[in-house]
Amino acid sequence: MAVTVKGLDAEIKWVYHRAARLHRWALHDDGKTVTVTATVEEPDAMRLSQRPLTFVVTRPTGSWKWPVETLQIVDQTVTVTLGPQE
Amino acid sequence: MARSRMSRPEPIRLSLSEGDYIDIKNELSAGEREDMLGEIAPTVEAGAKFNMNTKSVRTATIAAYLLGWSFVDDSGKPIPMSPDLPATVIRSTIRGLDTATFDELFDAITDHEKAQSKASADEKNDRAGAIGSASISPSVN
Numbered sequence: 638m639a640v641t642v643k644g645l646d647a648e649i650k651w652v653y654h655r656a657a658r659l660h661r662w663a664l665h666d667d668g669k670t671v672t673v674t675a676t677v678e679e680p681d682a683m684r685l686s687q688r689p690l691t692f693v694v695t696r697p698t699g700s701w702k703w704p705v706e707t708l709q710i711v712d713q714t715v716t717v718t719l720g721p722q723e
Numbered sequence: 724m725a726r727s728r729m730s731r732p733e734p735i736r737l738s739l740s741e742g743d744y745i746d747i748k749n750e751l752s753a754g755e756r757e758d759m760l761g762e763i764a765p766t767v768e769a770g771a772k773f774n775m776n777t778k779s780v781r782t783a784t785i786a787a788y789l790l791g792w793s794f795v796d797d798s799g800k801p802i803p804m805s806p807d808l809p810a811t812v813i814r815s816t817i818r819g820l821d822t823a824t825f826d827e828l829f830d831a832i833t834d835h836e837k838a839q840s841k842a843s844a845d846e847k848n849d850r851a852g853a854i855g856s857a858s859i860s861p862s863v864n
Contacts, residue, residue, distance in 0.1 A: 648807075652732035653748070653790050655807055 640666045647675065647694045649685065649705060649717070656684035659715065662694075670718060671703065677715040685710075692719055726850075734790050737831045739824075746790040747832060750839055759787040781829045786813050788832050794824075 647659040662675035673692055690705035703719035710716075730752035736744050751759065762783040764775050794802045804816060817825070 653734055653806060654732055 639668065642666075644694060647673075647692065649708070649715075650691045650693050651684040651687045652689070654681075654684050655679075656681050656687075656690060657715065659692075664719075671720075673715075673717045673719060675715050675717075676713050677710055678713075680710060680715075691723075692717055735835075737835060739827055739831060743793045745792045745828060745831065747788040747835065748790060750843075751787055755787055759783050762786075781825070782814055782817050784836075785817050785825075785828050785832060786810070788836075789813070789817070789828075794820075 642664045644662050644664075645660065647662045648655050649657045649659065657680040658678040659673075659675035660678055662673055664671065664673045685708065690708065692703045692705055694701040702723040703721070704723065705717050706720050707718045708715065730750060732752075733749040734746050735749045736746050738744050748755070762776070763780050764773060767773060789804060790806055791804050792802070794804070796802055802816065804813070806813075808816075817828075820828070
């Protein structure tokens, strides 16, 4: 069953450094692949070129984290494929 | 193979008293060190006496390295600490610690810093030794 989760703010991190702020993100899990699309803000090209990157959603009681497998930025839209949630 | 000269971010956990811990950067990047030094000595003029803002030295050092901690408030709620917080919030939170905890943090971080400096110096010497050895041509008899 496909699942879509949406949110306002998230981040892509290179270890503990913020590589980009994401806004209005949507995570789609079709059972095979998990992808996120979002508006990217304050992208740091150097940090985004490093690995490992992590997609992080901060929650009131902690955070959700997924490893970033692929990342593409076109204009201000980022599309990310994620590995299994940490 | 050529050595990467980029600083690699690596978090490490240091244990404190009473079962608490802090997460810190294993080493600062050049930019992070520049920011820390800029806070300690914001204006240095060539040829002038080096004026260090001694009031900020310890706070700036802790703030530069700190990534997070296990500290909680009186109601047991975690006290937020993250490098993503505004610098003023990080600094005021650190300055709000009791003096014994502040000293413990500073000591733990400076001990780590010294150990890292020594390890870096040893590694540099090893590399220099390896380069020196490789540059000696074998004798031909």
